[in-house]
Amino acid sequence: MSDVAKLANVSTATVSRVLRKPETVKKATQEKVFYAIQQLDYQPNMLARHFRTNKTKSIMVVVPSLTNLVFAAMIDGIDEVATAAGYQVIFGNTKQNTGKAREYVAHLKQKQVDGIILMTVRLEQEAWAEIANRYPIVLASDALVGLKVPTVSTTNIEGAYEAVCHLIQLGHKKIAHVAGLPEIAVSRERAKGYRLALEENGITFDPALYLEGEYSIEVGRKSMKKLMSQSPKPTAVFFGNDEMAIGGIKAAKELGMRVPEDVAVIGFDDIKFAEVMDPPLTTVAQPLHEMGKKAMEILLTLMNGQKTDQDVYTIKSEFKIRDSCGAYLKN
Amino acid sequence: MSDVAKLANVSTATVSRVLRKPETVKKATQEKVFYAIQQLDYQPNMLARHFRTNKTKSIMVVVPSLTNLVFAAMIDGIDEVATAAGYQVIFGNTKQNTGKAREYVAHLKQKQVDGIILMTVRLEQEAWAEIANRYPIVLASDALVGLKVPTVSTTNIEGAYEAVCHLIQLGHKKIAHVAGLPEIAVSRERAKGYRLALEENGITFDPALYLEGEYSIEVGRKSMKKLMSQSPKPTAVFFGNDEMAIGGIKAAKELGMRVPEDVAVIGFDDIKFAEVMDPPLTTVAQPLHEMGKKAMEILLTLMNGQKTDQDVYTIKSEFKIRDSCGAYLKN
DNA sequence: ACATAAAATGTAATCGTTTACTTTACATAT
């Protein structure tokens, strides 16, 4: 920078100002400086800048898995807003490892990132609330119930409720639910919507028709097989997410059953492969991109030192009726 | 840090040494310092450290899209090695924007990251080679032919060759190929394998059976429809990647055709949904996780100031025969 | 032309580590 200053015949302060607050520098001087910058191919040392300003202009996204389309889509939304605001996005991959997430908070304390967006929270909920009180943190997708941490989520309960009601309207009485792990709030909410729908329609909850497991193709597959090996068999299965549902459909086919004729299936998320399945998967679409964008927007205001006006921002899910639920079956 | 030094009755230099080169400090002193650190809940300011050492211990991964399972799996491998080596992973999303990638190189020059892994390169190949000459850069998946940039890739030509040969052995003569965009090296290589297989088996290349487009479900779908709207129709289609193949199968079904009876389909990548498709997709599996790990390992040696012993590291692909190619059809 | 205010630029301290160099403490040999 001092080289630039020398060449342009100004002080380093002026060079800095040209770069950071051009409006305080005369046009003619700016040109001199820019010319010198170009001549020398000067690149500002960001490390020095970050050090001096005590900001990194980067945020961390903590995800449980990178190879999950749901998180990928959300990150895409985050990235869009972050980039526009001049922020970098850094990854924190917890790999289902509970402790790992808290480790990443050290980055925050060590000034490595200006804020964090968390995509899954397990256990130690109070600890998170406390951390969120001191640092800019936003929860996306998952939620900390009752705690004052800014959160972006979708209408999980309502979405699940709508899906199950739809199955009931189609005449199903024995509707199973394969839920995600109960330590994830999202799983609990969707299960709640499921039970609510049953209740309101006078169907008694049958524990035999309720399974739990990790959100994955494999668990979906095994769950379907388990459900079909017992009696009474369900005539419809509402899966906690699309990957599970896809595994479930696969299993049904392996068992020689037809979907939706022998068993109706509904998923949750609307990942890009849902529509292209055979049969096309009926699902509750999460506005993932929007959620990511919103989460980043909230984080920006937080990092800006402002308070948020709400704790929970809910973005509506959309029920997408396709073939796997049997709504389009001609009887 | 000076607070810690004061409390432990040592100099800041010693505190720093305890943290960075403990072997040069007496055990007793170390304990004093650690105690002080704990008492004060001291967190080293990473910005200062990075500034002073001129290293960030972070690398950037430049991807064309985040919502692509191929890149996600590769990043997963990168992340594994990076985390183990104490590096952070930062994202650069080009969103198919050619210029964007070069923009990210500025991060390198500005010391924001210590190295870069590029997942797609388009145009301006020489410019990249020059940059790679000055900074630690590794190419993953895509390649710069003939240029000395360390590259990790899979056996695209051989994999495609094997797949197409397999179709030929099954009796197919009119085999179409839906390739990725030609500005991507991977697309060109797979197309090359396709042509090689035809050639070696005495089948003349038919331009009408060769389409190009972006790697996506939608393009796969449209391409299949286009292929089936002309004559002669192909009896088999080798798609440049799985997403395309999945779109292609979808389209075939929409046209009332059966896969593989009416048209055999093969993809490339082996994303996690390939096996669960109906019919299960025959595909050439890329060792994505391995490729990511290897790329990061090479980058580590590069950032360590060492030279690489090879320019191109090729990891074998694996041909996975499932149902969509018709090999398991009982005639 | 001059006083005064405003705009533009310069000066130099500062951020929190690391580390080359220096000093001190300690062990060993004579």
Place this chain on the structure above:
DNA sequence: ATATGTAAAGTAAACGATTACATTTTATGT
């Protein structure tokens, strides 16, 4: 007890930008 060598700890400069404050230049009004 003293010299010598090594290990441990201290001193202080340095990294490269930003910015409060001081100074100079320019603009404005009379």
